[in-house]
Amino acid sequence: MIISDLTTRTLAQALRGLEAQQEAHQQNIANVETPGYLARRVDFEHSLRRAMETGRPERADLSMTNTVDPTRIDGNNVRLDRELTDLAQNSLRQQLVTEAINHQYRLIRTAIGR
Amino acid sequence: MAGTFHSLSIAASGMDVYQKWLEAVADNVANINTIRATDQPAYQERFIVAASVEENGRPAGAVVARAEFGSPDGIIHYDPLHPLADAEGMVKAPDVNLSDQMTHMLAAQRAYQANVAAFERARDAYMRALEIGR
Numbered sequence: 001m002i003i004s005d006l007t008t009r010t011l012a013q014a015l016r017g018l019e020a021q022q023e024a025h026q027q028n029i030a031n032v033e034t035p036g037y038l039a040r041r042v043d044f045e046h047s048l049r050r051a052m053e054t055g056r057p058e059r060a061d062l063s064m065t066n067t068v069d070p071t072r073i074d075g076n077n078v079r080l081d082r083e084l085t086d087l088a089q090n091s092l093r094q095q096l097v098t099e100a101i102n103h104q105y106r107l108i109r110t111a112i113g114r
Numbered sequence: 115m116a117g118t119f120h121s122l123s124i125a126a127s128g129m130d131v132y133q134k135w136l137e138a139v140a141d142n143v144a145n146i147n148t149i150r151a152t153d154q155p156a157y158q159e160r161f162i163v164a165a166s167v168e169e170n171g172r173p174a175g176a177v178v179a180r181a182e183f184g185s186p187d188g189i190i191h192y193d194p195l196h197p198l199a200d201a202e203g204m205v206k207a208p209d210v211n212l213s214d215q216m217t218h219m220l221a222a223q224r225a226y227q228a229n230v231a232a233f234e235r236a237r238d239a240y241m242r243a244l245e246i247g248r
Contacts, residue, residue, distance in 0.1 A: 015243070022239060023121055027166065027173030029232045030128030032225045033135070034164040034176055064171070080228055087235050094239045098246055105247055 010048070010057040011101045017044035018094045020062045025087045028078045036075035038066040039083070120172075121236035127167070127175025128229035134178050135162040135222040139215050146210045151198040156188025157208035159215075185209050 021042040031037040041064065048060035071077040117123065138160040148157040165179035187209065194203030 019121070019239070022236065023124060023173050026121055026124040026128070026232045026236065027168075027175065029225075029228045030124055030131065030176040031164060031166045032128075032228065033132075033221060034166050037166050040173065064173070080224070084228060084231060087232060091235045091239055095242050098242045101246055102248070 006052070006055060006057070008101065008104050010052050011097055011104065013048060013051070013057040013060050014044075014097050015094065015101070017042065017048060017060060017062050018090055018097060020044065020064070022087065022090050022094070024064050025083050025090060028083045029080065029087070032076070032078045032080050032083075033074075034076060037078065038071070038076075039069065039078045040064045041067055119236075119240055121239070122233060124173060124175040125229050125233035125236055127177065128232070129226055131162070131164050131176045131178055132222045132226035132229065135164075136219065136226065138162050138181065139219045139222060142210050143212065143215050143219075145208060146212060146215075148208055149193075149196060149198055150188070150206045152190055152200045152204050152206050154206065155186035156206045157210070158186050159184035159208065159210045161218075 021044070024040040024042045028037075028039045042062060043065070044060055044062050047062075048057060051057050051060040067077060069077045069079075142159040145157045145159075150156055161182040161184075163179045163182055164176050167174040167177055188206040189209055190204050190206050192203055193199055193205045196205045199205050
């Protein structure tokens, strides 16, 4: 079906992945001074590519993992500069994916003549 | 707590933690000259300890786990004209270091600002999501 074709479903899953990633960055920023806290990451891109190749993008893994970067003296390894730049990048990518989804819908509108 | 606009509440919880931390620092600085008699405990400086929260493996922000207090022993010094001075002319000042407090204040302020930035990012992302299909 054209309305839920592979492209649209992949884009929707990418948006979910980006939201999970955004939550992880926000969790890290909220815990920048929490003793013993390890920064979380969501790396869904490779998993999404593999899932897309099998035609089931919904199966992409959006889970969070802990980082193993060296910690500060209080056992925390959040780097605020990195979190904020990643968050800015994440925000731009969400805009890009949203724009791509809208583009898909515009194509469908053109096709149905509205 | 995992509502529709979950990311906003994560950033809000971070702001809450650093707000409390700033309050603790303000309290410590305000009491830096709180002199007491030598038989009383000195003003104890307060430190905020944060903890991360997760609900069903999903991030849910940060909370204030507990407050830790400085030493009640204070610093005893000679000030015979002070109304609280004891027979030897000694009084007890709190063991609060202003440089430490200012450093903590900067850290808390930066962390608060970062959470505000994160909040704005989340708001922008949700605004964008509401445009889907328009």
